[in-house]
Amino acid sequence: MGAKPTRIFSFGQWTAGEDWRVQLAHDASDYTLLWTTRGQGRILLNGAQAGLGTHNAIAIPPNEVFAFDPGRQGIGFVALVAADHGFALPEKPRHLRIRETGAISEMTVLFETAMREFSTGRPLAQSALDAHMTLVSVWWQRQIALPDHLPTAPNAAARLAQRLTSLMAQPENLGLNVADYATRLSVTPTHLSRACKASTGRTAADLIAEYNLHSARRALTETDASVQDIARHLGFGSAAYFTRFVQTKTGQTPTHLRKTAAKAARSALSPRA
Numbered sequence: 001m002g003a004k005p006t007r008i009f010s011f012g013q014w015t016a017g018e019d020w021r022v023q024l025a026h027d028a029s030d031y032t033l034l035w036t037t038r039g040q041g042r043i044l045l046n047g048a049q050a051g052l053g054t055h056n057a058i059a060i061p062p063n064e065v066f067a068f069d070p071g072r073q074g075i076g077f078v079a080l081v082a083a084d085h086g087f088a089l090p091e092k093p094r095h096l097r098i099r100e101t102g103a104i105s106e107m108t109v110l111f112e113t114a115m116r117e118f119s120t121g122r123p124l125a126q127s128a129l130d131a132h133m134t135l136v137s138v139w140w141q142r143q144i145a146l147p148d149h150l151p152t153a154p155n156a157a158a159r160l161a162q163r164l165t166s167l168m169a170q171p172e173n174l175g176l177n178v179a180d181y182a183t184r185l186s187v188t189p190t191h192l193s194r195a196c197k198a199s200t201g202r203t204a205a206d207l208i209a210e211y212n213l214h215s216a217r218r219a220l221t222e223t224d225a226s227v228q229d230i231a232r233h234l235g236f237g238s239a240a241y242f243t244r245f246v247q248t249k250t251g252q253t254p255t256h257l258r259k260t261a262a263k264a265a266r267s268a269l270s271p272r273a
Contacts, residue, residue, distance in 0.1 A: 004030075004082035005082075005129070006079060006080070006082070006129045006130065007079070007080045008077060008114045008115045008117075008119075008129070009077070009080075009115075010076070010078075010115070011070050011074055011077070011078065014078045017264070020213075020217055021214075021217075022068040022069075023068065023069045024210045024211070024213055024214040024217075025044060025066070025067045025165070025202075025210040025214065026065065026066070026067070026211060026214040026215070026218075027062070027064055027065045027066070027168075027169040028060070028062060028063075029062055029063070029083060030080040030082065030083065031060070031062055031080070031081040031083060031089060032058075032066075032078065032079075032080060032081075033057075033058070033059055033060075033078065033079040033081065034058040034060070034077070034078050035056075035057055035076050035077045035108070035111050036052060036056045036070065036074065036075070036076035037054065037075050037076045037077070037108060038054055038074065039052075039053075039054065039070055039071045039072070039073040039076075040052065040054075040071050040073070041053075041068075041069045041070040042069045043066065043067070043068050043069070044066055044067035044068075044200055045060065045066045045093050045095060046093045046095075046154065046158065046162055047154065047158045047162025047163070047165055047200065048154060048162075048199045049199070049200045049201045049202075050095060052068075052069075052070065052071070052074075053097065055097070055098045055099070056095065056096065057095075057096045057107065057143070058094070058095050058096075059090040059093065059094045061090070061091065061092065061093060062083040063169050064093050064165075064169070065165035065166070065168055065207075065211065066093070067210070077111040077112075077115060079111070079133065081133060087133050087134060087136075087137040088137045088138075088140075088141055089136075089137050094149075094151070096143055096144070103142075106139060107136070107139055110136050110139065113132060114128075114129055114132040114133070114136075117129050155199070156195070157194075157196075157198040158199040160185065160191075160199075161195055161196045161200050163185055164185065164192065164196065164204060164207065165207065167181055167184060167185070168181075168207070168208065168211050174233070174235040175234065175236065177205075177208070178192060178193065178204045178208065181204065181208070182204075192204045209249070212234060212245070213245075213249050213250075215234055216242070217250075217257065219233070219234070220246075220254055220257050220258045220261070221257070221261040221262075227239050227242065227255065231243075
């Protein structure tokens with residue numbers, strides 16, 4: 001097992017009021033497991049956008065681009081597991097819609113008990129979480145072996161969109177535009193954008209902008225790097241261009257976003273009267 005601990009959150013705890021962290025197209029270094037217990041939403045995964053409903057199980061390996069919107073009434077759990085987890089989890093992204101009562105009850109109980117272990121911090125809590133994740137992995141193995149859950153072949157548009165998002169997740173491609181990606185994928189920019197729009201509801205430019213915005217907001221809120229250094233790292237031509245990009249997408253300058261995030265973090269840590 002890796003040294004990084006498993007973490008269990010409710011959807012609300014996971015976003016902590018910052019919905020952009022999951023709703024913008026991005027990838028994560030953790031293995032992400034989602035279990036919805038109520039609500040209707042959407043998920044971008046495997047180069048395609050799909051509806052998200054009650055009792056959906058989603059497995060997202062590290063470095064896979066996704067966007068998750070559980071909807072206003074969406075409730076559920078997320079498990080963040082180290083990339084070198086050692087559990088027998090799906091090697092590729094999977095989205096299952098569970099209808100069998102026993103399987104629904106089993107997964108819900110597993111997440112609820114794992115959440116209690118994580119929240120209470122009792123002695124050997126991490127060992128207990130690892131045991132729960134082992135059972136979760138067994139649940140997944142059983143479900144994906146069922147005929148009802150055999151994966152369907154993606155269409156051509158989804159395959160192309162997925163190839164784009166795979167390239168986006170590679171650090172050396174930061175700063176590339178639609179034409180650059182189209183060249184690497186041996187298609188025209190127009191064809192790439194049409195395929196992405198058909199499969200994800202977003203054009204290629206939209207996907208790239210979302211991914212860049214998520215990377216920018218993470219860097220601004222989680223590091224002390226200067227705006228100029230962040231702009232350079234993300235492949236923007238100048239700090240001024242980066243500032244215009246962030247302000248256009250969020251209505252705030254990078255500096256203001258950083259100050260707002262720092263103020264919110266201080267408020268969350270302050271004792272309440």
